[in-house]
Amino acid sequence: MPTMRGDAMRGLAVFISDIRNCKSREAELRRINKELTNIRQRFRADKTLDGYQKKKYVCKLLFIFLLGHDIDFGYMEAVNLLSSNKYTEKQIGYLFISVIMNSSTEMKQLIIQNIRNDLQSRNPIFINLALQCVANIGDREMAIAFTNDIPRLLISGDTLDAVKQSAALCLLRLHRTSPDSLQLNTEWTARIIHLLNDQHLGVATAAVSLIDALVKRSPDEYKGCINLAVSRLSRIVTSSYTDFQDYTYYFVPAPWLCVKLLRLLQNYPPPDDPSIRSRLNECLDTILNKAQEPLKSKKVQHSNARNAVLFEAINLIIHMDCESSLLVRACNQLGQFLQNRETNLRYLALESMCLLATSEFSHEAVKKHQETVINALKSERDVSVRQRAVDLLYAMCDRSNAQDIVQEMLTYLETADYTIREEMVLKIAILSEKYAIDYKWYLDIMLKLIRIAGDFVSEEVWYRVIQVVVNRNDVQSYAAKIAFEALQAPACHENMVKVAGYILGEYGNLIALDPRSTPMIQFDLLHSKYHLCSPTTRCLLLSTYMKFVNLFPEIKHHIQDILRHDSNYRSSDVEIQQRAIEYLKLSEICNPTVLATVLEIMPPYPEKQSPLLVRLKQKKPLIESENVNEPSSPSTTTAAHTEDGPKLAETAMHLNHHQQQQQQNGLLVSLDIPESNGHYEESTSNSFASLTKSSTSTVQSNKKFLFKNSDIIFENELIQIGIKGELMKSSMHIELYYGNKTNFNLINFSTNFFLSGDLESELRMNMEPIKTTIDSRAQIKQSGTIDCLKDFYDLPKMNITFYYNNIPQKIDYSFPLYLNKYLEKADMDSNNFFLRWRNLEKPNQECQKIFPAKFPMIYDDCRQKLEGFGWSSLTGIDVNSENFCGAGIIHTVSQQIGCLYRLEPNKQANMYRLTIRASKDGVAKRFAELLEDQF
């Protein structure tokens, strides 16, 4: 029959053209319904269909499915097609299954069986079809089912190259979708690595991708690939012959393979073996040389391929960061690209240069291109390229060129794209502070910045200006002068009003003698802006006025008038109203000396890490992360302080200063640590505990952080967390150190602490936000305070999430903060001790435990532990010198709890008896529980 011949499938063509001709959605639906009924009729159990018909109907179903309609039948027919021997029928079957297949389990077993049959068949085309299908479905079950078959195909000697290629890619896909369910036998490692040496370039290319993914999972296991990769690379790059079968792309030999190999090498540090290393350097050198050669073709593909290899090589050079000659050459090469006509090239060049600028070897070389980069900033048409230019300028800035660069950036800011303005403002602010030689210059720049950028100046920027001014006596009068001048401009941004208001309030007296800026003029000038400002600024200005009352008593009545004015005294804004009323009363009641004390000049701010850097990192977590390791600035050190985040400039008054500061801090924290009711598992703390190495200190304990004030509280193969604590009465300052143990950056890093149940009322945690990225092998710090409100018994929960190699990781465990951390040792003589001991006789106050020794009974160890636990170890009190006695006080916010203990070792029985008495119920019991398995 002519209609049955070939694979024309006329019915399908007719159906599709019918659908295409449908005028409306309804018409289409009608046609589809009709067709579905027809197919159902054909597929009815009692009818037999030949392969061609099945294929045709399955095809129609597929088409209907792709139009967006549900298909709930025909699976069986599709699966039947899989066992057909005709290529087209098999192909359609696989197509249907990979497109429509979802979790229908009983079908899945059947499909897996069919795929397995095909994988074991002799026909390479069938094997490839099966591999394609596995990769397309690529779910967990597939990964489990074929965890052995596919690698076997990959490494066996008699599979065809095309099949190997598919197998490698299929494996890669399974590895990406469900890495944990794919278990690769370690015996195969060497053979997989050896695929890099495969004669067929296609197989090698596919294998590099796979190996790259596997390396990211277990770098050590695949270390052997460095050697092979380098030799393969050198064979391609340095060999004189150009016959690479079909893999020469517009005169560039195997560009894809080269790029992938170079990327693979970026997973490891520079090779240790000098011969390999020199070979690699030779390759890189050759690549850089080739870039200098004239183009072999005018076609854009040729230059693209060549540049792709070149850029990847430069990335590798930057990654290795050890060959200064290569780095400088790379930099020069990029310099040439900066003037290239091709926008993409310029972008890439700037991007790579950013990285180069952070390397000590090439920093100087990068600086040579400053002129060009600035030009790019001015003349470039593409926004993204300009943005890169800004990044590069920021990265290449140092003391020698800071003035120029800041000036250029300021000029550019006026015309900059709105989207990058805020970031630029931050960068300018940071650079000008970091490299300021003269703080007058810094102030000039900042005020100019606030004037130009206005809305794009984030809070942190002007907080920082205030901090700098407050902390440096020498610039205060200058600051007051220029702030006053800046305020005289007819249109003045609100941020400028805030800065000027604050500075004049503090240091207005320094310029009051100048007839151009008498107190009255200052005040009038400030007040002329008052009505244009938002409530927060008004609050700040009210504080300034109050400061004026102190500085210039002669204008006191003017200010009182203003405070008394209805718009303030009866303002609808509670904050303004409160300030107005309080300040008015203060000015009326207090005598000048009291006023002078209350309205004293602000003390210098404690030095700490600039909030600007924190802000910049929040904005751009991936870029500029290198800067963390540099000392941040001459005026700021990284000395820790309990609260980060700027002190609020508005809280100029000492009166409500403290409270507001805490509010502000709470705000900052809550921004970065979102409230979440994460589910945590109690058990994880135990399971992880088994992973951790025992610490080398003589004091051994299975409870972390119990006896020591610094400890490693968590460790696995990715990350290590250390803690350092310092007690100040009822508040503990802690520092957590998160160390990245891997070769990759951990991104989207975030930590959360949960106080569950009673703990909420017993503890108050205040943790600083942290950076979201930890660079490879680097560590970041998070500090914070934990206040003890009441005695507590549970442990806070901690939850850490991050992406390692794009795989989300989550760690839940109990944060080992025990009550004894708030225990302060107390010294007393024996009379005193026994007096107190006898006072605490009630049954709830005492707890006694008798337990066998777990460690050797050494006097000094015990003593060290008891002291580490927090209480004193008093000698000469107990008659038996082997016994330990001591005391301590638990500081909580609400009360102080006294505790006494007595530990009596019995060396013959290898037992201890521990008696603890405490002035509060339950505390003694808790301590006894904590200590009972520690000796």
Next chain:
Amino acid sequence: MIGGVFIYNHKGEVLISRVYRDDIGRNAVDAFRVNVIHARQQSRFPVVNIARTSFFYTKRSNIWLCAVAKQNINAAMVFEFLGKMIDIMQSYFGKISEENIKNNFVLIYELLDEILDFGYPQNSDTGVLKSFITQQGVRPITREEQTNVTSAVTGQIGWRREGIKYRRNELFLDVIESVNLLMSQQGQVLSTHVAGRVVMKSYLSGMPECKFGINDKITVDNRTKNPLDSTNINNNSTTNGSTNPSTTTTKTAIAIDDCQFHQCVKLSKFESEHSISFIPPDGEFELMRYRTTKDISLPFRVIPLVREIGRTKMEVKVVVKSNFKPTLIGQKIEIRIPTPSNTCDVQLLCMKGKAKYKSSDNAIVWKMKRMGGMKESQLSAEIELLPNDKKKWNRPPISMNFEVPFAPSGFKVRYLKVFEHKLNYSDSDTVKWVRYIGKSGLYETRS
């Protein structure tokens, strides 16, 4: 206020675009196309708000009609306007279709200029519009005609011009009702109502005044209480409270839930005397619209019987009974029985009419040309299914279409009187035709 009116074809191409206000930009046209016509999910709302702009739309055959407004506008007014616009276009060039719209686009723009002014709806009466927007092209308008137009637009009776003369004074009255019903399997009426329209076609000379009487409960009550004819302008109706004793109602009176009149009806008279009097426009118009929910005589009853036999077979038996006077005949009867989505084959057997399985609609359609009153007919079907355990069939209701020559609500025209004082033709000289048509609305029985 309506900011603009757009007309699209089914592909979303703009056929007509008329913007009345500056707040509607060009992009509004595209916004509607992208978000409604080409939306992945079919939009189910008649009003869509995109970027603070409201789009009110209806679809007629393949044509989308959309009014746009930036302000907070009375939505009911907009839809009334859109409906009117469709009526006008239909009366000018018949069926609304892409081709008709393309062929008449000058006319449509002209109409749009006339019926909306700066977004405020103006006179949209077809008769009036036709007097100055014609399809004959430009012709010089005489002074007389001009004054006619002006007086029609500005005068008190905007819907009728003066000086109409007919040799034969004739009028046609159609009472068209559509019955809506939802009935349970057991034959219990779950909800029912009748939406009726009285459409009048008048060919009367001069400025005749008409009085129209119906068997509405209130008017009937009024008359029985007041032995004088209701046309007699009597004044005591205002004192008539609502405390009418129900004993006086006659059987034939019906309770109208709500009704709506053409603008020509003098509402003040209706309110005070419950009489419907009006000066009709020339030609066809809808005199009143009403709705009743009580005492509806259902013309047909559908009795379904569905039996599932195993997973692959189903038996459906449907009996239809006509429930009206044997002398009357129902027409265009069509019963639509939905079938499950996994149907593969259907065998049908019916005593009367023709039955067919329409796979494109997933339904069995049973048609009978006519059926007398008090008759019964039966259809049985055997449906073969493809086993499928994923979705349970939710048994949509069986729906029915028909036409019967009586008003199922019991609505009756009692009289229609015509008075023309100036031209001196009396009520008895006019020829009057009254016709009742009962149609099916959504007439469904659960199976």
